[in-house]
Amino acid sequence: MNTHIYDAIVIGAGGMGSATAYQLAKSGADVLVLEQFQRGHTFGSSHGETRIIRFFYDKAFYTELMKTAYAEWRALESASGKSLLFITGSVGIGAKGNPYGRAARESLDVAGVESEWWDAAELAERFPQFRVTNDMDILWQKDTGFLRAAECVSTHLQLAEQHGATVREETAVTNIDWQADVPTVQTEDGQFHGKKVVVTAGAWAGTLLAELDLPLTVTKQQVCYYQPADIERFQPDRFPVFTESTPEGEFIYGIPAFGRNGLKIARHGRGQIISADTPERTPDADYIAHIDAYVQERMPELGKTTHTEVCLYTETPDEDFIIDAHPHCPNVLIAAGFSGHGFKFCALVGRIMSELVRKGETGFDIQPFRIDREHQISSGIPRLSS
Ligand SMILES: Cc1cc2nc3c(=O)[nH]c(=O)nc-3n(C[C@H](O)[C@H](O)[C@H](O)COP(=O)(O)OP(=O)(O)OC[C@H]3O[C@@H](n4cnc5c(N)ncnc54)[C@H](O)[C@@H]3O)c2cc1C
Structure with a gap:
């Protein structure tokens, strides 16, 4: 029988779990990470x-937290010797006076983060790859x-192991x-005990914490x-991250060419509701045609989609995270519901979870993420989140 008691057991080795394991192990905790698949798998949300x-958000508390999140990512780069964060600047495209652009600008101004309005001519001068019309506003940040x-996740895990954490895959x-008396975690390979248990189970959090009936929706x-053909024009040193809120209420985003697949473009929004265990991971032809049509109008030289990927969002009704203790057990801590915009926070969430495990509190403002908050129904307006 396994009688060892870990300081902390982290359930899930995705973006949040890997960062939590690193921060805990770095601070000297005896950590066990349990991951149901192999590390780096493609069934969750962080592959x-x-x-x-980015800094811009329509809720000021996110922009404020991002100040530390950027610093944590830079600290991870220093600790690992790897380049993980690339700055390209971003253009936010929308109809003149569009509410998304205004809200983003306001959140930046409140936080003291610089940004600029451009018109179509200025965009054409800086980034001629885009085709926009004169009735559009462009927010440069x-x-x-x-x-x-994926490299961030594997780096967090590697460093966690270097600091003594044990990572058990396929468990x-x-x-x-x-x-x-001591929280006990049951697996097919036996049970494990931890003074604290951290649940960073992504799309599976709702099932694992079924007793809490968390308001989580998993979408494809x-x-x-x-x-x-001329992919050089879309490399990170020549092309920015972009977002666009369309008059139809859609929110599209894109990331310059990086890695083997080229430029990434997608729609941020509520997708088809599925179970985290749905094996089906085939993209929809209609969706691809829709993004191709958008690209044809906005960046015609990109041509047509050459590759697709499917991933999961785990959404709360108000699209704010859940970071809190289990309401019935302070030794179980939960980080879930990252609603399609959590990755940029992983390094910071790891630090917050580590503080909650070790000290029972954190100096960061996690009030908006309380489990018992009133879950406001989303306005249906695509937030500037991805
Ligand atoms: C297409 C797409 C684009 C996105 N773009 C952005 C973006 O541009 N910027 C941004 O900030 N965010 C973005 N996000 C959101 C971000 O990627 C997620 O919020 C983040 O990755 C969530 O991490 P996680 O650790 O909660 O989940 P995951 O990374 O899925 O990790 C959960 C892990 O727990 C494991 N697990 C679950 N249950 C168990 C169990 N019972 N036992 C053991 N292990 C278990 C899972 O196998 C998984 O490895 C995007 C998400 C998607 C899908």
């Missing part, structure tokens, strides 16, 4: 080459960029006994890649 990192997503947690998300 693929890139994720956008120089600090936006992208993270090497699915089937139950958390939080009523036991699809991304399209492009490899234009």
